[in-house]
C-alpha cells in the first residue's frame with residue numbers, strides 16, 4: 001500500500017475510506033464556498049503565477065538543471081500537502097492516484113456521496129478546446145459545478161444514478177481513458193476522472209517532468225505468456241508506453257517501471273492474457289508509486 005493508504009486508508013486503500021466523502025468533512029472545512037470560489041476562477045487560476053512561477057512556458061524552465069529541480073520540488077510539495085489549504089487560488093492538496101476499473105466501480109458503488117454528476121473535462125477543454133463530459137463528481141462538488149454552466153455538459157442529463165455512473169466510467173475506461181481519483185482538496189475526495197495523456201494536467205507533469213502530481217496505481221500489469229500470441233494490440237493501447245515488442249524475439253515485453261497500473265490494456269487483449277497484480281507483491285516495483 002502507498003503512503004496515502006497507510007496514513008488515510010483506515011486499514012485499506014485511501015480512496016475506499018468513506019470518511020473522505022462525508023458531509024462532516026464538507027461542513028468542517030466550509031467546502032461549498034471554497035470550491036465555488038476555486039471553480040468560478042478555474043481557467044485564470046491555472047495560468048496565474050504561484051510563488052513567482054507561471055505555468056506558461058514551463059517546458060523550457062523545467063529543462064534548466066537547477067531551476068527545473070527547484071520547480072519540481074516546489075510543485076510536488078504543494079500538490080501533496082496533506083492539510084486543508086487556506087487559499088482557493090493555489091493548487092494545493094490536490095493529491096491523486098491512478099485507479100483501475102474495478103476500484104473505480106467500488107468507489108462509485110460504496111463511497112461516492114450523492115448527488116453524482118458528470119462534468120466537462122477542463123484539462124481537455126483548456127488544452128484542445130473540446131468539451132467532453134467524462135469527470136464524475138460527487139457530493140458538494142456536484143452542487144458547485146451545477147451552478148457553473150461552462151462545466152455542465154450540453155446533453156440533457158448530467159445527474160447520474162450510481163448505476164449510470166458505473167456504466168459511464170466503464171465506457172470511458174474501455175476507450176482507453178485512464179481512471180484517476182483525486183482529493184480536491186485534501187481531505188475531501190470528489191473527482192473520479194477519466195483522463196488522457198498528455199492533456200491531463202495531473203498526469204502530464206508526472207510523465208513529462210517527473211513531478212509527483214499523481215501516484216501510480218496500487219497495481220501493476222501481469223502477462224500470462226502462454227496465452228499471449230504477440231498480436232501487439234496492447235502496445236497501441238498503453239498510454240504510458242510500458243509495452244513493446246522485443247526487437248529480436250518479436251515477443252511482448254512489459255517495462256514494469258513504466259507501468260502505472262491503469263489496466264486499460266486489458267480491454268483490447270483478445271486472449272485475456274493481461275491481468276492486474278497488487279504492486280506490493282511484485283518485488284521489482286513494490287513501494288514504487
Ligand code: SF4
Pocket residue numbers: 120121122123124134135180193194195196199200201202
Ligand atoms: S483530471 Fe482527467 S478527466 Fe479530470 S479534468 Fe483533468 S484530464 Fe479531465
Ligand code: SF4
Pocket residue numbers: 220221237238239240241242243254258259260261262263264265266
Ligand atoms: S501496461 Fe500498465 S500502464 Fe500500460 S495500459 Fe497496461 S496497466 Fe496501464
Ligand code: SF4
Pocket residue numbers: 223227228229230231232233234235252268269270271272273274
Ligand atoms: S493484446 Fe494480449 S495477446 Fe495481444 S500482444 Fe497484448 S497481451 Fe499478447
